[in-house]
Amino acid sequence: MSLSTPVDLKFTKSLPKVELHAHLSGSISRQCLHEIWQRKKTEDPIFPVEDPLVLMPPGKVDFTLQTFFSVFSRLIYQLCNDLESLAYATNSVLEDFLNDGVCYLELRTIPRPSPEANITREDYLNTILDTIDKFKARTQEMSVFLILALDRGHTTTSEAREIIDLAIANKPRGVVGVDICGNPTRGDVTLYRDAFARAKAHGLGLTLHFAETRASGTPAELATLLSFQPDRLGHVIHVPDEFKREVIRRRIGLELWFFCSPVSNEYLLAAQHFGLDRTDLLDIATKSVDAIFGGEQEKMRLKGRLLKFASN
Numbered sequence: 423m424s425l426s427t428p429v430d431l432k433f434t435k436s437l438p439k440v441e442l443h444a445h446l447s448g449s450i451s452r453q454c455l456h457e458i459w460q461r462k463k464t465e466d467p468i469f470p471v472e473d474p475l476v477l478m479p480p481g482k483v484d485f486t487l488q489t490f491f492s493v494f495s496r497l498i499y500q501l502c503n504d505l506e507s508l509a510y511a512t513n514s515v516l517e518d519f520l521n522d523g524v525c526y527l528e529l530r531t532i533p534r535p536s537p538e539a540n541i542t543r544e545d546y547l548n549t550i551l552d553t554i555d556k557f558k559a560r561t562q563e564m565s566v567f568l569i570l571a572l573d574r575g576h577t578t579t580s581e582a583r584e585i586i587d588l589a590i591a592n593k594p595r596g597v598v599g600v601d602i603c604g605n606p607t608r609g610d611v612t613l614y615r616d617a618f619a620r621a622k623a624h625g626l627g628l629t630l631h632f633a634e635t636r637a638s639g640t641p642a643e644l645a646t647l648l649s650f651q652p653d654r655l656g657h658v659i660h661v662p663d664e665f666k667r668e669v670i671r672r673r674i675g676l677e678l679w680f681f682c683s684p685v686s687n688e689y690l691l692a693a694q695h696f697g698l699d700r701t702d703l704l705d706i707a708t709k710s711v712d713a714i715f716g717g718e719q720e721k722m723r724l725k726g727r728l729l730k731f732a733s734n
């Protein structure tokens with residue numbers, strides 16, 4: 423592999439990549455949503471949801487914070503509201519990451535019960551874990567782990583406790599961490615102090631959505647989040663200087679992204695934006711291995727894979 427030629431998509435696709443910030447429902451392709459919609463519409467011609475490919479035609483990317491979160495509640499959750507669709511979507515997401523050259527994935531999701539469909543939190547989680555198991559039986563090319571998330575606008579303290587208990591109970595099946603996500607203009611993060619302390623005490627990794635918007639970048643919120651002793655932070659955009667210094671001092675892993683997919687495109691865009699060459703990207707891919715929650719053996723496997731890639 424010549425590292426001196428300019429970065430292109432062929433290179434960023436073939437680079438073995440680690441993806442640490444992927445929301446399950448936010449990673450489902452429009453085509454996959456369309457297929458789920460088609461099946462539901464065939465079964466029930468008055469199914470009251472519009473075709474995802476009409477609502478979000480390929481290439482439409484002009485979502486704002488106001489319109490973005492309603493896509494989940496008004497579209498994606500209406501489509502993935504049964505276990506068959508959830509498994510179908512999960513498998514499609516895994517295949518997409520694999521085809522993009524991702525070799526290690528930490529997928530995250532809020533384990534949501536749907537009482538109206540008789541689906542418990544456990545059913546939701548087991549469906550995803552079963553789908554991951556089947557995927558792993560088909561390919562050894564990509565390791566997959568799961569992060570369970572709390573939704574800051576909605577999750578109560580007792581629900582947070584339930585989700586952390588589920589995460590602890592499912593460590594042997596590949597749950598490696600917990601997160602707090604959701605609409606950053608809502609909710610009070612101080613509610614989750616005990617839940618996260620319990621998660622950490624049980625050896626789960628802690629990653630937190632951090633200063634994603636101005637509203638969630640207040641000194642009070644950032645001080646609270648840092649007091650939870652996170653291992654990684656997501657987004658990290660609206661950060662006052664004193665907090666930047668603290669994050670650097672603690673050497674916390676950062677999950678930065680460019681709001682584009684797939685991952686190979688993010689690498690390409692980063693290279694173009696910051697003027698990075700192939701060696702820089704290889705270095706970023708290698709450094710990101712140190713931030714994974716999947717353990718030392720995985721780190722060694724991934725570093726070996728990157729070394730082999732560089733020497734080919």
Ligand SMILES: CNc1ncnc2c1ncn2[C@@H]1O[C@H](COP(=O)(O)O)[C@@H](O)[C@H]1O
Pocket residue numbers: 445446447448494530531532533571573603604605606631634
């Ligand atoms: C772009 N930045 C973001 N910031 C914060 N939360 C986000 C997010 N993207 C997605 N989510 C959160 O993750 C849920 C979807 O995943 P699951 O249904 O759990 O798989 C969304 O409902 C949203 O709350």
